[in-house]
Amino acid sequence: MPQALMDLFPAALRTVLEKIPIQASDTLEEIRIREQRPLEISYGSRTSFVRADGTLTDDHRASFIPGREECRAFLERVTNHSLYAVEEELRRGFVTVSGGHRIGLAGRTVLEKGSVAYLRDIAGFNVRIARARIGFGSGVLPGLLDFKAKTIRHTLIVSAPQQGKTTLIRDLARCISSGEWNHPSAMGWGGRKVGIVDERSEIAASERGVPTFDLGPRCDVLDACPKAEGIMMMVRSLSPEIIVVDEIGRTEDAAALNEAIHAGVRVLATAHASDLEDVFARPVLSRLAADGVFGSYVLLSRSGGKVLHRIVSAEEAAAEAARRYRSRAGAAPRDAPNVRIRAPDPHAGAGDGHD
Amino acid sequence: MIKFAGILLILFAGTMIGFLQAAKFAARPRQIRQVLHALQRLETEISYGQTPLAEALSRISELVPVPMSRIFADISRSLRPEASGAGETVSECWQRAVNAGWPSTAMKEAEREAFLRLGATLGGSGREEQLKHIRLAMLQLQAEETTAREDQQRYEKLSRSLGVLGAALVVILLI
Incomplete structure (x- = not known):
């Protein structure tokens, strides 16, 4: 996983994610962080939950559970400490961080005149890791x-x-x-x-x-x-x-x-x-x-x-x-x-x- | 001869103490005003520019004079993505910077409280809410500024003369 992306995670999450086995972290596609719910990753077209020591498991009860503090800190880092500057992105439900990684957000929507104005109480993140695959297009x-x-x-x-x-x-x-x-x-x-x-x-x-x-x-x-x-x-x-x-x-x-x-x-x-x-x-x-x-x-x-x-x-x-x-x-x-x-x-x- | 030199020294020291005290009374409203200007700028950055907080604060730190500029620069530095390896939140950075930098200002506890409360809310909500928080902090600071000005009028001259007169009293007692 790119170091710049790793730096976005608050310390508690980072220590867990750093210990993920190398074969999973090399093909990592998504990291799903849901407040008070198990930490999930998807890699090489399969999914797994992550234990607190970084090992992978299919049993969600054994998984590491991110808390409120981690999620708040993560949201702050993702929005560059400026939620007000990404209102338009919040309205569309995702922010894109440097490196092109898209972070999908789940939370409570606030309506204005019947349409979504922005998201608040954000408690779910889907970190999609962007990878440049040089040569991917030459076959097509x-x-x-x-x-x-x-x-x-x-x-x-x-x-x-x-x-x-x-x-x-x-x-x-x-x-x-x-x-x-x-x-x-x-x-x-x-x-x-x-x-x-x-x-x-x-x-x-x-x-x-x-x-x-x-x-x-x-x-x-x-x-x-x-x-x-x-x-x-x-x-x-x-x-x-x-x-x-x-x-x-x-x-x-x-x-x-x-x-x-x-x-x-x-x-x-x-x-x-x-x-x-x-x-x-x-x-x-x-x-x-x-x-x-x-x-x-x-x-x-x-x-x-x-x-x-x-x-x-x-x-x-x-x-x-x-x-x-x-x-x-x-x-x-x-x-x-x-x-x-x-x-x-x-x-x-x-x-x-x-x- | 030595006695005379002693008298001069005591008079000088007393006067200086008085002037320093007076300068503090004069500096407090001035610095509150500077903070108010800074917050006004922050309001503009947030509402029109939608500038990220780190950048907005570093711009502000170039605008305001010294004791406050250091605090703003400090917060802005620790919010930059490359610097924040420790993963501090805005309110943590803010609190640390204020606690470190506040003693070098002339401002008092009430201003500090208002300023810290603002720090706990910045960056964590939408534009409208941010502006409300900033305006609230500005209102509180304006109230403090008025009392600071009253204090200045009442005590600035007083502490200056008290310094000189106190020194004179000591001299008279010692002679």
Whole structure:
């Protein structure tokens, strides 16, 4: 575990976490701290509770239990002793600490006019450890290339949470901006200008505006910027050739993506969905898919601690969507969509026109 | 001759004691005012700048004059992520710095109390609540400032003359 992250934990927790066996701490993914409840870690796609002497156990009764003091001190350190300065993050339920590690928060919400204003009485933390995996993207990138335009196709990376979407997109951004296309026909293309809209500060983990992860030489980062606005700002003023965004899913994101695409910018985005069916079931994503926006999809899955990827082109995705549509509509295949890709629910595609 | 030198020494010492005492009476309201200015600045940093506490305090420490600036700088230093290996909370740092630095100021127990109470709440709540706490501390300090000014008017000159007169009394008694 990175030392900077270790320093965030209050002394009592740190002594426990420092004694975790090395094979677990090397593949550590999450540390879950819940006040007055057992300390849990997840590593190499399995989970364990931690005893006070750092050994791992499956029995939660034997686990170390963080108390109120530890949690309070941890919250202070995580928020840099300034809860008032991270109100916006509290409203969204997480803070990102230096190094790009995201800390999810659980507590009591305070409402203002019916929507969440911020969190108080925070008593649960999920520390997600960010790792740069240099070379993670080089296996995927050759499958995304658009040889005619000498760049990448519009790509959506899809997976369930915690499968490595952000890690992949980070390394893809690095490969693209430094020109490591990893394909014989792409030799000599050079790097492309990459613009990253880093709403959650996870991709670049910028500190004072400077990315702490290696993103190659031709990368611009809009840190902590809302995606929709950020995409427009990028297009207007930073002339990116490829825009990278994390976790799209809201209507305004889709509108902004459409703008960018029609401005001649390639898009590399991620979304939460366990498979393509989920993509077509989510209103905004299905609308984008129906418009034929994405040229390829990357599906991530995990088995035995290894991340597997599958690249699906838009045509295959369309076929899959049509198949699904038919199986839903029963024995009425003539109603199958004649558009390239069509959402299973026609109403999902009937949103307000924005392109 | 020696007698004369002794008389001069006693007179000098008495006068000095009186002046020092008077200077303390004058310094107390001045320093309270400085703390008030510092808190006003902190209010701005929190409400408009949303500056992290460590940075806000280090900026303040450059603004206020010496005895208070040391306390602010001390707190800010121990809040910096690279320095806080021990994992102190704000209120612990605050308390330690105040206990160490307060004796070198002219301020009294009441101001210290108000200042410490503020330290126990800083950094631990949302913006609105932080501002309320700061304003409360400022109100208390303003009340102290008024009494400090009254004390100054009443006792500043008095202690100066008392010093000289006391020394004279000792001289007369000794002769």
